[in-house]
Amino acid sequence: MRPAIVVLGSGDLERTYAPPLKDGPLLVDASRAIGRELASAGCDLVVFSSDPEYVERDVVEGYLAVAGDGRVFVRAPHDSTVRFAVSPEAADRIQVEPDPADDWETSYYRSVFEADGILVIGGGRSTRIAGVIGVAVRIPVVAVAGFGAGASVVWQHLCKHVNDATAEDLHLMGRPWADASASRLVASLLGQRTRRQAAQAAELQLQRRDGIRRTLSSLAGVTALLLAAAAILLAYTTNSVGASMACLLGGPILAAAGGALVRDTRDAHPGLLWSAARGIGAGILATTLYVASQVLTNQNALTVESARRLLWFVVPMGIAAGYTFDLVYAKLRQADAVPGNPLTPPAGGAGPTAAN
Numbered sequence: 047m048r049p050a051i052v053v054l055g056s057g058d059l060e061r062t063y064a065p066p067l068k069d070g071p072l073l074v075d076a077s078r079a080i081g082r083e084l085a086s087a088g089c090d091l092v093v094f095s096s097d098p099e100y101v102e103r104d105v106v107e108g109y110l111a112v113a114g115d116g117r118v119f120v121r122a123p124h125d126s127t128v129r130f131a132v133s134p135e136a137a138d139r140i141q142v143e144p145d146p147a148d149d150w151e152t153s154y155y156r157s158v159f160e161a162d163g164i165l166v167i168g169g170g171r172s173t174r175i176a177g178v179i180g181v182a183v184r185i186p187v188v189a190v191a192g193f194g195a196g197a198s199v200v201w202q203h204l205c206k207h208v209n210d211a212t213a214e215d216l217h218l219m220g221r222p223w224a225d226a227s228a229s230r231l232v233a234s235l236l237g238q239r240t241r242r243q244a245a246q247a248a249e250l251q252l253q254r255r256d257g258i259r260r261t262l263s264s265l266a267g268v269t270a271l272l273l274a275a276a277a278i279l280l281a282y283t284t285n286s287v288g289a290s291m292a293c294l295l296g297g298p299i300l301a302a303a304g305g306a307l308v309r310d311t312r313d314a315h316p317g318l319l320w321s322a323a324r325g326i327g328a329g330i331l332a333t334t335l336y337v338a339s340q341v342l343t344n345q346n347a348l349t350v351e352s353a354r355r356l357l358w359f360v361v362p363m364g365i366a367a368g369y370t371f372d373l374v375y376a377k378l379r380q381a382d383a384v385p386g387n388p389l390t391p392p393a394g395g396a397g398p399t400a401a402n
Contacts, residue, residue: 303325
C-alpha cells in the first residue's frame with residue numbers, strides 16, 4: 047500500500063512569520079523538488095489547498111511532473127475551489143475530497159492523525175500546531191527547518207522527543223537547503239516510517255506473546271485450583287494418615303499456586319513459571335505455619351478426621367496466600383520496622399534518656 051504523505055506549510059514573502067521565514071526565494075524550487083522526490087519514492091500526497099501562498103501548490107506541480115500512478119488527495123471545505131496548473135492528463139491523478147464542514151481546520155487536523163508521514167515547510171501557527179501534533183502522536187515527521195518559520199519550531203519539538211528519527215535525520219532537517227536536500231529529506235521520512243512500522247510490529251508480537259502467556263497462566267491456574275479442590279474430596283475417600291497428610295499439605299500448596307497464576311493474568315507481562323514458584327512458596331509458608339500452630343497446640347491434630355476438617359480452611363487460605371503474597375511482601379518491604387523514634391519523649395511527660 048502506498049504511503050500517504052501530508053504536506054503542510056506556506057512561504058508567502060509578503061507575510062510576517064514568527065520565527066521569520068528564511069531563504070524565501072528558494073522555497074518554490076525546493077517545494078517542487080520535494081514533490082518530485084515523493085512521486086519517485088512511490089508516495090501519495092495529501093494536501094489542503096491550491097492557493098499560491100501555500101507550498102502545496104508547488105509540491106503538487108512537482109509531484110505530477112513525474113509520470114506514475116501516484117495520486118494527490120485534496121481535502122478542503124466543500125465550498126472551496128481547487129485549481130492546480132497541471133496538464134489535463136496529470137489532473138486526472140488529482141482526487142478532490144470535499145469536507146462537509148465549513149471550516150478547513152476539521153479536515154486539516156484530522157488528516158494529521160491519519161497520515162503515514164508529515165512533511166512541514168515554512169508555515170505559520172496552524173502548520174506549527176499540526177506538526178507538533180504529529181510529533182506528539184509519533185507520526186513520522188520531517189520539518190524543513192532550514193527555511194525557518196513554523197517548521198523550525200516543529201523541528202525543535204522533534205529534537206526533544208526524537209521518536210523514530212535518527213541524529214542524522216535531525217541534523218539534515220536543520221541544514222540550509224541544498225541540491226540533494228529533497229531526496230535526503232524524503233528518504234529520512236520513509237526511514238522513520240520503516241522504523242515506526244518495525245516498532246509497531248515488535249509491540250504487536252509482544253502483545254501476542256503476552257496473550258498466549260495469559261491464556262496459559264489462566265489454564266494452569268484453573269487446573270491447580272481444581273486439583274486443590276480434588277484434594278479435599280480425596281481426603282474423604284481414604285483412611286490412611288499418610289494420604290490425609292499429603293492432601294493436607296498438597297491441597298493448599300496447589301491452591302496457592304492457582305491463586306498466584308490467576309493473579310498473574312492481570313500483569314502487563316505475565317510470567318508463568320515465576321508466578322507458579324511464587325504461589326508454591328506462599329503455599330508452603332502459609333500451610334507450614336498453620337499446621338505447625340495446630341500441632342503445637344493440639345497433640346491430636348494430625349489424624350485423618352482432623353486433616354479433613356483442616357483442609358476446608360487451609361485450601362482457601364492457600365488461594366488467598368498465592369493471590370496476595372507479592373502485595374503483602376511489597377508492603378512489608380516498604381514498612382518501617384519501628385514506626386517512630388522510641389527515644390523521643392511524649393509531649394508533657396518525661397521519657398527515657400539515653401545512657402551517657
